[in-house]
Amino acid sequence: MKVNGIEVEDTFAEAFTMRATRVIVTASRPVLVDAAITAMTGYATSVIGCDAEAARESTLDRFSTPDGRPGASVLIFAFDRKSLEKAVVNRVGQTIMTCASTACFSGLKSTDGVEIRVGGSLRYFGDGHQISKKFNDKRFWRIPVMDGEFVCEDRFGVVSGVAGGNLIFVGNDPEMVLDAALSAASAAASVEDLILPFPAGVVRSGSQVGSKYPKLRASTNVAWCPTLATRPQTALLPDENCAYELVMDGLSREPVEEGMLRALRAASRFPLSRITAGNYGGKLGAHHIYLKKLLNGEE
Amino acid sequence: MLTLRLEYGDSVPLEAPAIRPDQFATQSLAEIQQIPIWKGSITVPLAEVAKVFGDPSAGLITLEGDWSRVRRLGEGMTAGSLRVRGPVGMHLGARMKGGQIEVDGDASDWVGAEMRGGVIRIRGNTGNLLGAGYRGVRSGMRGGTILVGKNAGDEVGSLMRRGVISVLGKTGDHAGTGMIAGTLALWGGCGIRPGAGMRRGSIICGKQPDSLLPSFSREIPVIPAWLELLAGYIRGLGQDLSRVKHLGRDPYLPDPAWNLCRGDLLGIGMGEILWPRD
Numbered sequence: 001m002k003v004n005g006i007e008v009e010d011t012f013a014e015a016f017t018m019r020a021t022r023v024i025v026t027a028s029r030p031v032l033v034d035a036a037i038t039a040m041t042g043y044a045t046s047v048i049g050c051d052a053e054a055a056r057e058s059t060l061d062r063f064s065t066p067d068g069r070p071g072a073s074v075l076i077f078a079f080d081r082k083s084l085e086k087a088v089v090n091r092v093g094q095t096i097m098t099c100a101s102t103a104c105f106s107g108l109k110s111t112d113g114v115e116i117r118v119g120g121s122l123r124y125f126g127d128g129h130q131i132s133k134k135f136n137d138k139r140f141w142r143i144p145v146m147d148g149e150f151v152c153e154d155r156f157g158v159v160s161g162v163a164g165g166n167l168i169f170v171g172n173d174p175e176m177v178l179d180a181a182l183s184a185a186s187a188a189a190s191v192e193d194l195i196l197p198f199p200a201g202v203v204r205s206g207s208q209v210g211s212k213y214p215k216l217r218a219s220t221n222v223a224w225c226p227t228l229a230t231r232p233q234t235a236l237l238p239d240e241n242c243a244y245e246l247v248m249d250g251l252s253r254e255p256v257e258e259g260m261l262r263a264l265r266a267a268s269r270f271p272l273s274r275i276t277a278g279n280y281g282g283k284l285g286a287h288h289i290y291l292k293k294l295l296n297g298e299e
Numbered sequence: 300m301l302t303l304r305l306e307y308g309d310s311v312p313l314e315a316p317a318i319r320p321d322q323f324a325t326q327s328l329a330e331i332q333q334i335p336i337w338k339g340s341i342t343v344p345l346a347e348v349a350k351v352f353g354d355p356s357a358g359l360i361t362l363e364g365d366w367s368r369v370r371r372l373g374e375g376m377t378a379g380s381l382r383v384r385g386p387v388g389m390h391l392g393a394r395m396k397g398g399q400i401e402v403d404g405d406a407s408d409w410v411g412a413e414m415r416g417g418v419i420r421i422r423g424n425t426g427n428l429l430g431a432g433y434r435g436v437r438s439g440m441r442g443g444t445i446l447v448g449k450n451a452g453d454e455v456g457s458l459m460r461r462g463v464i465s466v467l468g469k470t471g472d473h474a475g476t477g478m479i480a481g482t483l484a485l486w487g488g489c490g491i492r493p494g495a496g497m498r499r500g501s502i503i504c505g506k507q508p509d510s511l512l513p514s515f516s517r518e519i520p521v522i523p524a525w526l527e528l529l530a531g532y533i534r535g536l537g538q539d540l541s542r543v544k545h546l547g548r549d550p551y552l553p554d555p556a557w558n559l560c561r562g563d564l565l566g567i568g569m570g571e572i573l574w575p576r577d
Contacts, residue, residue, distance in 0.1 A: 028522065028554050067527040069554065103524045129569070131499070133482065133525055135463070135532035142525055151524045 001292055004268040006275060008291050013166045013260065014279035015287040018047075018077045019084045020161030020251055021116060022107030024060065025096055026071035033059075036102050037072050039095035044076070044087075045198045046247075048207065048218050052087035053077040053163060053249055055195035066105045067151070073107050075195045077163045077249045084158060085116035093122050097143070097150045106138075106156035108251070114159075119143075119152035162287050163249040165256035167263055168206070168224065171272040174242035178202070180270035181244035184263035191259040193251040203245040209280055221278075240273050253287055261294050301331070301355040305364030307348040311339045312388065316371040318345075320379025320398060324358040331355055358398075362387075367407065373400050376417070389426070392419045395443070408452065409433075414462070416443040418536060427452035427471065430464050438479055440464070446538045453490070456483040459500065465533050467540075475502045478570060482529060486543045497563050497570035503529070504574040505543055507558070511572065515562035520576055522554045545575035 001008045025040070027033045037056050044054035054076040065071040076091070078084035096104045104118070119141040123130040131142040132154075139154035169184065171177040185201025188194065196202075211219035222228050223235035224243040236243070246263050250256035264275060275291070282288055301323060307313065314337035323331055332351050335342035345351060349364075358379030366372065367386040374390060378398045383391075386404040393412040400419045408426035411419045412433060429451050432439030439458035446465050453471035456464050459481040472490035475483050478497035485493075488506035495512055503526065530546050540546050545555040556576040561568055 026524070066531065067524045068531075069524065069527075101522075101524075131501075131569075133501075133528070134461070135528055136535065140525060140528060148521050149523070149525070151528070 001295065003264065003275075003295060006268040006270075006272050008264065008268075008295065009274060009276040010290075010292050011277050012279055012282070012288045012290040013164070013277035014282060014285035015162050015164040015166075015253075015256060015289060016285045017287070018053075018079060018161050018163040018249070019081050019114070019158050020075060020077045020163075020249070021084060021088060021156045021158050022057065022251070023074045023076060023088065023092065023096075023118075023156065024065060024071055024105040024107040025074065026060075026065045026067050026069040026103045026105070027099065028069060028101040030059075030070045032100055032102065033070055033072050036096050036099035037074060039099065040091050041074060041197075042095075044091075047077070047079060047163075051078065051083065051090070053195075053197040054087075054091070055197045057195055058192070067103055069103070075161075075193075075249065075251065077161055077197075081114055081116060081158055085118075085121075088116055088118055088156065089121045092118055092152065093125070097122060097125070097145065097152070100147055103151040105153045108157045108159060110157035111159055114157075115155040116158055117154065118156050120154040122150075122152055159251055161249060161251045162253045162256045164285060165248045165250065165260050165287075165289055166278045167246045167260055167267070167291075168243055168276045168278055169246075169267050169270075169272055170224070170236070170240050170243045170274050170276065171270070172239050172241055176270055177242040177244055177272065180267040180272055181246060183270070184267040185246055187266035188246060188248055188259035188263040191250075191255050191262060194248055194255040194259045195250075196246060196248050196259075198247055201246060203247055206243070206245040206278060209284070237273065245278060253289075256287075257289055257294060257297075260289060260291075261297075264291070264294065300357055300359045300361055301328075301351070301353040302361045302363060303345070304350040304352075305348065305362070305366055305369070306350055307368075309338070310368075313338055313348060313369045314371050315345075315369050316374040318360065318362075318372050318381075319374070319376040320358045320360045320381050321377045323355040323360060324379060326355060328352075328355060367405075370407075373398075376400075386423070392417070395419070405449075411440060411443065411445045411464075413439055413441070414443045414445075415441050418443060419445045420448075420537070421446070422448040424449045424468070425451045425466075427454055428457060429455045429466075430459055430462070431456065432458035440481065444536060446533065446536060448538070450487070451485075455485070455489075456481065456502075459483065463529070463532070465538055467538065475500065475570075478502070484529060484533065486540065494562055494570055494572050496566060498566050499569045500571075502570070502572045504572065507574045508572065511560060512563065514565045515560040515572065516564065516568075518558040518560055518576075520556050521559045521573070522556055523559075523573065526557070526573075 206221040207218035332346035405423035430440035438460040450468035470489040486505040491510040
């Protein structure tokens with residue numbers, strides 16, 4: 001199967017069901033929104049080693065935020081409701097509340113009644129001086145801080161998202177493969193309800209399950225490392241010297257599929273040797289996204 | 300929709316707590332025509348004072364005529380919609396728990412007194428003690444929202460504990476007396492001594508109050524992000540706040556600042572009065 005003359009392997013990406021929420025952060029100035037979001041989404045690339053996977057979803061203007069100030073939305077994913085709540089409370093408390101002039105709101109409504117308590121947990125920082133306001137059946141906490149008040153919504157909606165949609169781009173020239181991967185990441189990032197949690201949306205240290213060291217849950221993906229091309233596990237062909245992976249998390253399966261499709265089309269404009277996807281034999285993830293079906297759907 | 304057209308010329312006020320859309324929804328037209336209405340110390344059937352027609356099952360009642368001498372309409376209602384095309388008497392929607400009341404004219408005193416939930420919209424003026432607690436009780440309004448299109452009288456939100464009251468026009472004296480919590484938005488300004496004895500809660504004045512008690516703190520400049528949440532909620536219920544100063548952010552100007560005074564410091568002093576900072 002070929003797209004723009006680039007080989008697309010007949011395989012599938014294996015993705016997982018995870019709990020997700022959308023956090024809306026606002027501040028008096030866009031620069032403060034950026035600073036808060038950068039801090040909040042730091043060290044949140046993969047649940048293999050982080051408490052959550054998070055990234056900026058979109059930038060919001062004054063007309064799209066609850067308090068009429070500039071803002072941005074962030075999607076955060078974790079294994080289950082409990083770990084998601086812990087991660088969001090910690091991150092909002094340490095990175096949003098600490099940033100000048102910010103406020104924080106829930107950006108989605110739960111479909112199955114599952115919520116996490118964010119403002120309701122952070123309110124204790126007010127030491128009894130916090131104030132609650134309830135409008136439209138939504139409770140907001142006003143926590144006194146040194147520049148006024150930090151406003152945070154009591155509960156955030158949670159949905160079952162799909163995390164781990166992926167593509168792997170392989171080629172001869174590492175610079176060209178990087179260009180293809182960055183272009184693909186940019187195309188996928190334009191999809192709503194979707195994030196690419198890794199730096200610049202691109203992963204260079206894709207992992208395999210397990211390790212020769214018993215304590216490690218994951219280790220380097222030997223199959224795609226060019227310096228290990230002589231090992232029997234290699235998946236690289238003789239003229240292939242580089243591989244980059246895109247990983248994407250969505251609030252449902254549809255945005256993940258749309259992101260993969262847009263990424264695939266964008267990358268296919270570069271002279272890659274092939275495009276493939278990562279999976280674990282279909283044994284671990286509930287969602288198997290076949291590249292062939294993606295492309296057939298497009299036709 | 301059920302329509303009640305008042306045909307009553309006597310000077311004795313009527314009390315009609317039984318006129319509730321939630322109760323009418325389960326009754327037949329014949330039963331509704333016979334419900335008792337208090338006229339002084341006696342009761343008369345509803346059909347004797349009003350022409351009743353239409354379908355009651357939808358939970359929507361429209362009142363036509365001058366109902367200004369009829370008290371306790373919609374008292375304690377839990378659901379449905381009551382619409383009054385004209386003026387209405389005292390205790391409208393008192394102790395209501397849910398549903399909606401709309402008045403196209405003026406309303407008298409004690410509108411929404413001790414209400415727990417639901418929405419009351421008055422397009423005209425209201426009297427005193429809007430959303431207040433009756434004498435001797437510990438708390439007034441405990442939930443729901445009251446929107447007033449024009450002016451309100453004295454002691455608005457007295458003993459208020461939860462909920463939102465929004466008055467577009469001017470409000471009289473002693474607003475929020477003894478307030479326990481809740482939100483009182485008096486966009487057209489208020490008279491003397493708002494918030495006397497308030498413990499918690501917020502009084503937002505569109506203009507600097509005429510006279511603030513000395514038991515309130517100095518003016519503290521703040522940029523209250525939460526006010527836009529309140530404004531968004533009120534706009535969502537259909538009240539036009541476009542003429543209110545310092546609301547609705549201009550993308551080319553800094554966020555508007557407000558003055559905040561804490562009080563009443565004779566009590567726990569966790570209440571607040573805000574007005575636009577010039």
